Amino acid sequence: MKVNVMTDILKANDLLARDIREMLSSRRIVSWNIMGSPGSGKTSVLERLIPMLPAEVKAAVVEGDLATSRDAERIAKTGVQSTQINTKGGCHLDAAMVRSALEKIDLDGLRLIFIENVGNLVCPAEFALGETGRIIVSSIAEGDDKPDKYPSMFRTAQLVLLNKIDLLAQTDFKIESFISGMKRINPKADILQVSARNGSGMPELVKWIVNRLL
């Protein structure tokens, strides 16, 4: 019973996500679903990244959260359009929420949309949002065992940002262990080491994003 209901919900979500993906790509807009644990640095990465994008690459941000609109307010300070989805306790974004959020955004001339998912390394993996691809932000402080322990999430990423790399010396994190985990779970994903705090690795992230524009 529970399984059937979930299957129907996921099927309806996938259809809606396909419509969103087609609508965005017909406008040459690339969209990235930004996922990661609470406090991995999803918003901080976007705050650092957006001002570094080439001036002609117009971006917008959809922020997902259980409660509060703090993240959208932080993003608004970068000068791009941002809108907040409050899931009212829900553990993931879905395509219907994203469709409503996109109605509040002027899509004209946009080349990029970042959709920041709820901080959760489990549930968001199951819900397509119409994104072009997925970026996981994983903080050094979370430990190097995360790909093996949260495989459903890491399996679906095109890019993993190993964030807070400035904390490396203060932790027991072994980069090689994380990379071996990714090789087991999702060998095709790219991995970039970044620090949203001090900016290291961010030029490589800009390049990665710009290379994938439509």
Added chain:
Amino acid sequence: MKVNVMTDILKANDLLARDIREMLSSRRIVSWNIMGSPGSGKTSVLERLIPMLPAEVKAAVVEGDLATSRDAERIAKTGVQSTQINTKGGCHLDAAMVRSALEKIDLDGLRLIFIENVGNLVCPAEFALGETGRIIVSSIAEGDDKPDKYPSMFRTAQLVLLNKIDLLAQTDFKIESFISGMKRINPKADILQVSARNGSGMPELVKWIVNRLL
């Protein structure tokens, strides 16, 4: 439809959780549901805590995870009984999983059971496991805004462990901001600053736990 199904599931879970709670307390066993984000340090806190407990306080650990049995193996090295629940991708533990796990544990003479939930700051809040109470492990590296952003979880805790306090100087974390958030969301919860890495604050945690034995 979805809502009704969820309500039925939660109701059945609550009844089972009540049975577990009564069974454990009739044996004078206190059980703590250990919750927190992926990588907040739940297992590391238990590894540090268990050897510090008074010799007469026998403990056991139930480990919950999406995949792998790494955490149970880490705990087994402390010498206490430990058993692993694999949720096979599920985002939280439920009372039925805990009941099965408890069947694998010799309860005779136990005073404490720690149930480490799936790393997730959202879904586990809804599912009672028959625990005496809840402890959230929240890492300094996750930022000081977490109580406001994940209120459903922080609202249910008896104790919040502010872990990785050794990283404080390397982050922008403000202890007062975290404490104000907790005052808004759950003013009754205790907060202890600890480091599972260097052991600071751990004697206070031992005292907190021992004071609540049955």
